[in-house]
Amino acid sequence: MIDITDLHKSFGTKRVLRGVTLNIPRGESMVIIGGSGTGKSVLLKCILGLVKPDSGTIKVDGKDVTKVDRDAFLADFGMLFQGAALFDSMSVWQNVAFRLLRGSLKRPKDEARAIAVDKLRRVGLGPEVADLFPAELSGGMQKRVGLARAIAADPRIIFFDEPTTGLDPIMSGVINDLIKEIVVEMGATAMTITHDMSSVRAIADKVAMLHDGTIKWTGDVADLDTTSDPYVKQFIHGAAEGPIAAIR
Amino acid sequence: MILTPVATIGRSTLALLAGIGSVSLFFFRTLAAMLTPPFYFREFAQALITIGYNSLPVVGMTTLFTGGALALQIYAGGARFNAEEVVPSIVAIGMARELGPVLGGLMVAARVASSIAAEIGTMKVTEQIDALVTLSTDPMKYLTVPRVLAATISVPILVAVGDSIGIFGGYLVGTGRLGFNPAAYLKNTADFLEMWDIMSGIIKGAVFGFLVALIGCYHGMNSGRGAQGVGRATKSAVVSASVMIFAANYVLTELFFTA
Numbered sequence: 001m002i003d004i005t006d007l008h009k010s011f012g013t014k015r016v017l018r019g020v021t022l023n024i025p026r027g028e029s030m031v032i033i034g035g036s037g038t039g040k041s042v043l044l045k046c047i048l049g050l051v052k053p054d055s056g057t058i059k060v061d062g063k064d065v066t067k068v069d070r071d072a073f074l075a076d077f078g079m080l081f082q083g084a085a086l087f088d089s090m091s092v093w094q095n096v097a098f099r100l101l102r103g104s105l106k107r108p109k110d111e112a113r114a115i116a117v118d119k120l121r122r123v124g125l126g127p128e129v130a131d132l133f134p135a136e137l138s139g140g141m142q143k144r145v146g147l148a149r150a151i152a153a154d155p156r157i158i159f160f161d162e163p164t165t166g167l168d169p170i171m172s173g174v175i176n177d178l179i180k181e182i183v184v185e186m187g188a189t190a191m192t193i194t195h196d197m198s199s200v201r202a203i204a205d206k207v208a209m210l211h212d213g214t215i216k217w218t219g220d221v222a223d224l225d226t227t228s229d230p231y232v233k234q235f236i237h238g239a240a241e242g243p244i245a246a247i248r
Numbered sequence: 249m250i251l252t253p254v255a256t257i258g259r260s261t262l263a264l265l266a267g268i269g270s271v272s273l274f275f276f277r278t279l280a281a282m283l284t285p286p287f288y289f290r291e292f293a294q295a296l297i298t299i300g301y302n303s304l305p306v307v308g309m310t311t312l313f314t315g316g317a318l319a320l321q322i323y324a325g326g327a328r329f330n331a332e333e334v335v336p337s338i339v340a341i342g343m344a345r346e347l348g349p350v351l352g353g354l355m356v357a358a359r360v361a362s363s364i365a366a367e368i369g370t371m372k373v374t375e376q377i378d379a380l381v382t383l384s385t386d387p388m389k390y391l392t393v394p395r396v397l398a399a400t401i402s403v404p405i406l407v408a409v410g411d412s413i414g415i416f417g418g419y420l421v422g423t424g425r426l427g428f429n430p431a432a433y434l435k436n437t438a439d440f441l442e443m444w445d446i447m448s449g450i451i452k453g454a455v456f457g458f459l460v461a462l463i464g465c466y467h468g469m470n471s472g473r474g475a476q477g478v479g480r481a482t483k484s485a486v487v488s489a490s491v492m493i494f495a496a497n498y499v500l501t502e503l504f505f506t507a
Contacts, residue, residue, distance in 0.1 A: 045378070048381070074381070079379070083375060085376050085378065099383050149383075
């Protein structure tokens with residue numbers, strides 16, 4: 001489904017990605033773990049075309065993402081941003097239905113609103129939230145709205161960027177469960193980047209460890225606790241001692 | 249040690265040239281985005297209201313007081329040559345050719361370039377612009393084009409209204425304070441004001457509006473991280489839009505009124 005081969009990206013003299021190679025099969029939920037500043041977000045943005053890689057290839061369904069029609073390509077994607085990234089000048093339902101109100105997926109306003117309300121219900125928010133503005137919502141509610149927006153157009157691929165950052169443990173659990181349910185229900189391929197181990201265990205089918213711009217380990221989530229990989233062991237145990245420098 | 253000032257000048261020159269190149273590229277990208285669909289009419293209409301209609305009070309107040317002050321100044325200056333009667337015509341020509349467009353442009357720069365840069369800069373640092381891209385929406389078409397088009401269309405209208413209010417300010421002071429006959433004041437204004445005086449100011453307004461919105465969008469899109477980055481983008485937008493207005497005003501005045 002998503003094939004990344006020898007991906008490199010530098011910003012000035014800082015080499016962020018140094019040859020990332022990764023495969024995400026169709027219908028699987030891949031979680032990429034790694035410390036802050038290891039290039040997780042850059043990798044995700046490279047796939048979406050928000051950042052242009054220096055070299056390497058990214059293929060989705062065998063097609064090079066730099067050579068496909070951008071609109072059609074992005075129509076297959078949904079993304080939940082770290083801070084939800086809701087448009088604060090629009091009401092909640094207009095945020096959720098953004099894609100359905102313009103562009104190639106445009107449909108009548110009433111229909112778009114009905115879909116938005118349905119997607120809000122799917123993430124546990126009632127219709128009374130639809131006409132509120134993002135500033136009137138709590139952090140957890142904003143994440144839910146962001147999730148509803150990500151799934152509004154029934155995408156085949158969904159990306160989650162630090163989905164539980166800034167949430168309390170209970171709300172984190174709720175969001176993790178929602179993500180898992182929705183990904184399974186939609187049969188979507190998911191890629192999540194996080195350093196929250198509870199998210200990893202709740203969401204992942206497979207896990208990849210990114211450090212120093214390369215993938216150090218990939219495997220099933222069930223193998224996470226038994227692997228002998230020193231990077232993974234240090235990371236999941238939160239140990240200061242190990243190959244990952246505590247001060248970066 | 250002796251090379252330090254030279255290095256500083258060199259770095260500043262390179263930064264200036266890089267900035268000019270970057271703004272030029274942004275200008276061409278905006279033009280390209282203007283000429284290709286999709287067009288976002290709702291965003292354009294919204295921008296017309298926020299940039300044009302909502303700027304009316306500040307432009308009106310500025311030009312009203314400037315027209316009045318101009319009448320007083322011309323009267324005092326004209327008295328040295330026994331030429332007090334030129335007040336109506338000079339107020340009208342001065343407002344239409346220079347003060348209407350320049351003051352209108354500056355007020356819009358202060359009010360609009362700052363808010364555009366702050367709004368788009370905040371959208372950038374909160375990943376809303378990235379979100380637009382993932383929702384198959386080109387930020388240049390969705391954010392920049394509606395604002396630039398709205399400013400290009402609404403600022404000349406603001407200038408025309410500002411000209412009228414400024415001339416009215418001169419009329420109020422001329423007839424109320426300086427003892428001009430109201431009918432004679434209006435006749436003098438109408439007799440000496442030519443269509444080209446008005447049109448040149450309106451063309452200037454269109455150019456200033458384009459520049460103000462373009463610069464506001466440019467600084468917003470290139471905003472740095474965090475509150476400090478947005479603050480710096482906002483300040484840079486106002487400063488560079490104001491300087492651009494004065495520079496463009498000189499160039500346009502050369503083009504329109506020499507040779």
